[in-house]
Amino acid sequence: MGVVARLPFLLMPGMGMNSYFAYQVVGYMESGAVPYETALTAVFVEGLIFLFLARSGLRQYIAEPIPRPVRLATSAGIGFFLSFIGYQTSNGIGLVTANASHLSHWVGAHRRTVLATIQSLVTPRWTLPTGDTPAGDAKWDYFSQVVDFHSISMSALALDFSFGNPEMWLALVTFLYVDLLDTTGTLYSLCKFAGFIDESESADFESSYAAFSVDAIAAILGSLLGMSPVTTASENGAGVIGGGRTGITALVGVVCFSIACFFAPIIVNIPVWAIGPALIMVGVMMARALVDIDWEDPMEAIPAFVTTTVMPFTYSIAYGLIAGCQVYVMLYLVNVAWDWSLWLLYKFVNKTFKAD
Secondary structure (H helix, E strand, O other): OOOOOOOOOOEEEOOOHHHHHHHHHHOHHHOOOOOHHHHHHHHHHHHHHHHHHHHHOHHHHHHOOOOHHHHHHHHHHHHHHHHHHHHEOOOOOOOEOOOHHHHHHHHHHHHHOOOHHHHHHHOOHHHOOOOOOHHHHHHHHHHHOOOOOOOOOOOOOOOOOOOOOHHHHHHHHHHHHHHHHHHHHHHHHHHHHHOOOOOOOOOOOOOHHHHHHHHHHHHHHHHHOOOOOEEEOOOHHHHHHOOOOOHHHHHHHHHHHHHHHHHHHHHOOOOHHHHHHHHHHHHHHHHHHHHHOOOOOHHHHHHHHHHHHHHHHHOOHHHHHHHHHHHHHHHHHHHHHHHHHHHHHHHHHHHHHHHO
16 A cells, blocks of 8 residues: 555454454354355455455446545544544443443543553553453563464465355345445545545545555455455544644555564553553544534435444444435435425426416
């Protein structure tokens, strides 16, 4: 993405799609209807189809019909999505939790947000997030390894081209349309947020063909390494806020993540209290896209609101786009029906009075 498309975006397994891949397609401990080798094949074929759509230009015809308010709201929806993650217990400051009684955790945790990462590295093991418990001891033992590397021999090049399973085809179609919508919405929003798109009416941007082609190739290569569908990460908004505007940003990110792979015991010790505020601030910055929405016009306000709110609550950018587009179409049809009704009423009244 940095060298070919020259964009400051990193790619990684998509949020939502990885959960669908792991828990619905393959299932917990392979309890699903599709073996993981076949599921990886579905990802591989999906990437090939996506690459064809990107290189042939057909992808543009899929993105162009997305209504303007939905495109504009996607950026804010992604920001709210990231903020929602930052508020949660497992990935952030712990303000949003499934059990209200757990809010007491936030009282102590939020005080450690400032310099929390440094504190977690220099203080004894009983200050780790899991405390002086068996879980805390296990985490300390892992942290003490400093350098670690896991083999991917079971998932690398594990494709199984058994197309007789109908569930495999269902997974393939799902991966494709979610990946198309997710990538289209994310790339457009990030480019709009970074200032690469000047006209709000446009659904395209410079080097879009290269960007979508790279995204598709990443999905193909990812499947060969045992990954769920790879897509452009919405978390790239943090890099844009930091000033990233060129492919150098992506290259620096690649180098840092590549090094981090070998220092997982240290990296995983970064507490979520330090990650959450960063995600929340990304949401603050990306919410400014809502100022371009005409909130006095229901045809813009309602689809924009639905798009923005559905994304965080469903954990899916694609679902937000789908919901926003559906609402826009329904409102459009209602408007058309109303206009036709008024026209027919006018004709009827006009004809009646003329007859009199």
